[in-house]
Amino acid sequence: MSNYHILVVEDSLTQAVKLEYFLFGKGFRVSLASDGEKALRILGDKKIDLVISDVVMPGMDGYELCEKIRSNREHKTVPVILLTSLSDPGDIVRGLKSGATNFVTKPYDEAFLFSRIESVIKQSSFDSDSGIMQEVDFEFHGEKHSLKADFGQVFHLLLATYENTLLQSRQLDVANQKLIAREEQLSSVLASMSAKIAVLDTDEKLIVANDSWRDLFAPGRSEAEIEGLDFREAVTSSGCLVNELDILFEGVGAVVSGNTERFSLEFAIEGKGNGESFWHMLEVTPMRGRSGGAVASFIDITARKEMERELIKTRDAAEEASRFKSRFLASMSHEIRTPLNGIVGMTDLTLWSDLTELQAENLEIVRLSANQLLTLINDILDLSKVEARMLTLEMKEFRLHDSLRGIVKSMEPQAFGRGLILNIDIDEEVPEIVCGDEARLKQILYNLVGNSVKFTEQGGVFVQVSALDGTADKENVTLQISVRDTGIGIPDDKQALIFESFRQADDSTTRKFGGSGLGLAISRELVEMMGGFITVRSSEGYGSVFTFDVVLKRGDPANITLDNSDEGGKTSDNLRKSYRILVVEDNPINVRVASSLLKKMGHSVYVASNGLDAVRRLSVMNVDLVLMDLEMPEMDGFEAAKHIRSGESGELKKNIPIIAMSAHAMAGVRERCEQVGMDNYIAKPVQFSDLKEVIFQTVNVNSFPAQAQSDDHVSSVLDSDKAVKMYHGDEDLYHELCDMFIIEAPQDIKKISEAFTQNDFEIVKRIAHTLKSSCAAICATRAYEVAVQLEKAVLGKDSEAVYNLMEQISAEIEKVRAELRD
Secondary structure (H helix, E strand, O other): OOOOEEEEEOOOHHHHHHHHHHHHHOOOEEEEEOOHHHHHHHHHHOOOOEEEEEOOOOOOOHHHHHHHHHHOOOOOOOOEEEEEOOOOOHHHHHHHHHOOOEEEEOOOOHHHHHHHHHHHHHOOOOOOOOOOEEEEEEEEOOEEEEEEEEHHHHHHHHHHHHHHHHHHHHHHHHHHHHHHHHHHHHHHHHHHOOOEEEEEOOOOEEEEEOHHHHHHHOOOOOHHHHOOOEHHHHHHHHOOOOOOHHHHHHHHHHHHOOOOOOEEEEEEEEOOOOOOEEEEEEEEEEOOOOOOOEEEEEEEOHHHHHHHHHHHHHHHHHHHHHHHHHHHHHHHHHHHHHHHHHHHHHHHHHHOOOOOHHHHHHHHHHHHHHHHHHHHHHHHHHHHHHHOOOOOOOOEEEEHHHHHHHHHHHOHHHHHHOOOEEEEEEOOOOOOEEEEOHHHHHHHHHHHHHHHHHOOOOOEEEEEEEEOOOOOOOOEEEEEEEEEEOOOOOOHHHOOHHHOOOOOOOHHHHHHHOOOOOHHHHHHHHHHHOOOOEEEEEEOOOEEEEEEEEEEEEOOHHHOOOOHHHHOHHHHHHHHOOOEEEEEOOOHHHHHHHHHHHHHOOOEEEEEOOHHHHHHHHOOOOOOEEEEEOOOOOOOHHHHHHHHHOOOOOHHHOOOOEEEEEOOOOOOHHHHHHHOOOOEEEEOOOOHHHHHHHHHHHHOOOOOOOOOOOOOOOOOOOOHHHHHHHOOOOHHHHHHHHHHHHHHHHHHHHHHHHHHHOOOHHHHHHHHHHHHHHHHHOOOHHHHHHHHHHHHHHHOOOHHHHHHHHHHHHHHHHHHHHHHHO
16 A cells, blocks of 8 residues: 555644554555644645544644535545544534545544555545435434535445444443453452441542441441441441541541541540440541542551550650669668768878878778779769759850860879870860850760770870861850870770760770779760760770760850959968868768868868757857758758758858758759858768868858748648658758659659540559659648549549549649749
């Protein structure tokens, strides 16, 4: 058929090229026209044997093109095949009227199209002059038509229409079989899914639902019986859901109406007959396409909820264990430091006496061992406070350069004794005055420099301090401190371990160099609390570089007290001056230590056995300073300070300097001392140099904190008298428990509310018991009574009473927390 030339008229370039490629493959010559006007011009220029034209085109459509071809004498005999969808019955009539030779429906089958082309070409060329023209009036699809056409044309056109119809029918049969197979597959998929799935139309009527959905919400009904069933009616009548119906229906309706893209809800379904609850999660998503609707999936999450409950129980148990650990450490820190204070103090005093060389050497070992024990105790307490999130950072302005240089200077004897160089270099951009926690920053640097000195046998340790952001940030400064040594180094596979608690590079290091392995772990936690991070670079045998960044605020020099050296002769006078000091302490060993140290400094010492005795003695004697223990019977140091500041020892004694002295190392002690009007603080065990320095600092200050106001109000929420008796005057321990109550009680209230909502009375009972114990521990009498009633109601499974008492205990606990904060 290479002699035949076909003109393809198609406005879609993709369709035109596709048809051109097909016809070329069959041996035809092909010309393309994108519209009717171009097609007529090509017909005038070339000999065309067949026109294949799309019907729907911009401008001149296929019917109009066919009419113009038939009205042109030169090419009116050229056969025309129209490509149409035949979606409108009028297409057949228009095709007859326009003079089309044949129809092929779109989308066309290539084999069928080729057969139509062959059939048309084999026919003799259409000639209106030789054909038998007849005029026929007929009615089609409710409309009357008049047609004048050749009988042969009409016959072939109707035959083509019939063939197209048969082809479409066969295609529909195939599509229908595929559709049935697909429906069967989808039904099988729905039936095999563990989730309970329902498909809804736009009116929230059921289209289809799988077996598990029907078993729960429409038992006994077949798939055909639930079609068209109202979703809300089915769920409501099942009786499985009671409390969450309104929320569920509102969410489903929002998705079906298109107001939201997704809705999910977790809820419990009561098991039928056995009373057991099953947890489900409803997920509703819209169906894509013009039909609309939504898919509602009910997924069984009972196993997940059981796991969550187990995790909550495990978490609560771990938190409870952490509470006990914190309470134990709060108590033991006081018990350990009290005898340690006697050991350190009496060792120092004995070392100042006339001793033989061997005696002095032995006592130095005792002092060194005591200091190592004190360091270990401090590290364990610090780590415990960090883990319990009870460690807080102070925000005070201090001289950064002096502080850092002081740390390095204090370690020079240790470094020089090992034949090492110890040096610090501070860049010019580093501000002189900053605001932050000076003590914790010094602790980090002390740990790093101490480690470097300990693990370096030759060479030196070098500290570099710089400001990462220079002077650009007017409010904050990011400080970077690097500690470089020429020590033994750390293997690559051990570098991550050294920041873990109780870990060192290897066991041999522990044996050779000693140490608990806590210093770097605490340093890492402190650095992160200061908004930075710590890293290490090391090469085994060549040394290590520890680098950490911290963020501090820039300070105001005007807020820094003048250096002691600026006060000239006054400093020297204060150092030489002898003071009359009242030591308030109930422990005989500590009295002996403090008195001996003070007398060694040249001071006169007077003793009071507790806070009540101190208030009375101070009213009838003249002293320059009070050294006040905090944990004492009858009246502790905090109460004594309040009474003194309120003037109970006389108006002239209201502003007397008071130094707190405590073996308690837990969080918040310093802050409480400040709140009751104490001027300074020293931790036990007291050492000579530290005590001498704190006395000098205290008496050298010209202004004292604002005095505390007396408060005669007796709280009806807390029984403080009972607490004093219960803890034998150890008010610091009591306040530690109160601080823990402030943090933990709201968490317990939240947990008990969640457990009650989930009908988990086992957890409700356990938390109610915990609340009862916590309230009893801090002597919160009214809250304790409500907690007792709550526990009884839980045991009696009285849900209404539990609900009411939960509201009461929540209100009482808020009163207790407000009282404690005040």
